[in-house]
Amino acid sequence: MKESLKLINSFLYSFVVAFSSLHYIFLLPLIIVLFMERESFFQIIKKLVLLNTFILVLVFFVYFQNSSEAFSLLIRTNLILLFNITLFYKSKGYDIVRGLDSLSFPPKIVSVFYFTLSLITFLTKDFKETKNTLKARGFVSNTSIFTYQTYGNIFGMIFIKELKKSEDMKLSMKARGFKDRIFFINSNKIILFEKVLSCTIIVVLLKVGYELFN
Structure with missing residues (x-):
């Protein structure tokens, strides 16, 4: 349950940031996950900076065609990357599986x-x-x-x-008689921060949806 909730939050946040207008409310879920992983803040930023070396190349080429789109691309990409790096920072690959x-x-x-x-x-x-x-x-x-x-x-x-x-x-x-299925022991314990994060992302979705249809 805990791992699936992370995947859902990751997908929803990434989808909203990628396909809707930029808004300050997108920072709320990001602040929550950064606070959850505050002890590893500098390591997370280091990873983000490393990934930005590739992103900046793409932004550089887009800039000459449309500077505003290049800026938007840079912001959106970094929001999504920073959120996901922080959210899954202590997760191992097997947690995602x-x-x-x-x-x-x-x-x-x-x-x-x-x-x-x-x-x-x-x-x-x-x-x-x-x-x-x-x-x-x-x-x-x-x-x-x-x-x-x-x-x-x-x-x-x-x-x-x-x-x-x-x-x-x-x-x-x-x-061992493997039949295409692996059984996992899943953790059902969801901590307070994860509940707050999920609620915040729902608020972001409602906010974006309201602005989209009004």
Whole structure:
């Protein structure tokens, strides 16, 4: 329930900000989530700044065609990004998969997300271990042929390992009688801030809807 509520809030806020006129009321949900994650504020801003390096390139090209649209794009994108980064800052990928399951997404889609995330986790872990091994052996990255060969061997080795792990996972699930559905233990506890956030987003929706039809 908790994870599904986050996904719903994320979708509603992103949809409203993206497709309606900019309004100061959009800051209210943002202030709430930032207050919830106030201890990680600077880390969140750091992530936002990093993502803005890509957004600014797009805004730069739009600016020469329509400066007001470029400004609107920059504001909307940052509102949506900051809200979602903050909302899911402490969430792990499996929380999102659990949320999809709570929202009654087809079991096959949930399973695909789950296994994809599992393999990405394995891939990340193997890459970090290999990187630490190279560092321990005194490997220094440069523009030599040896460096390119080393990276080529590493990526090839990791790719083969992941293929083997995916096959092992397939055989393991098959042996356990897997029938396209993964069962999750969902948390039904919703904290006060989450209730306030949901109510605030509903108020934003009502405000936008009222202005749209009046």
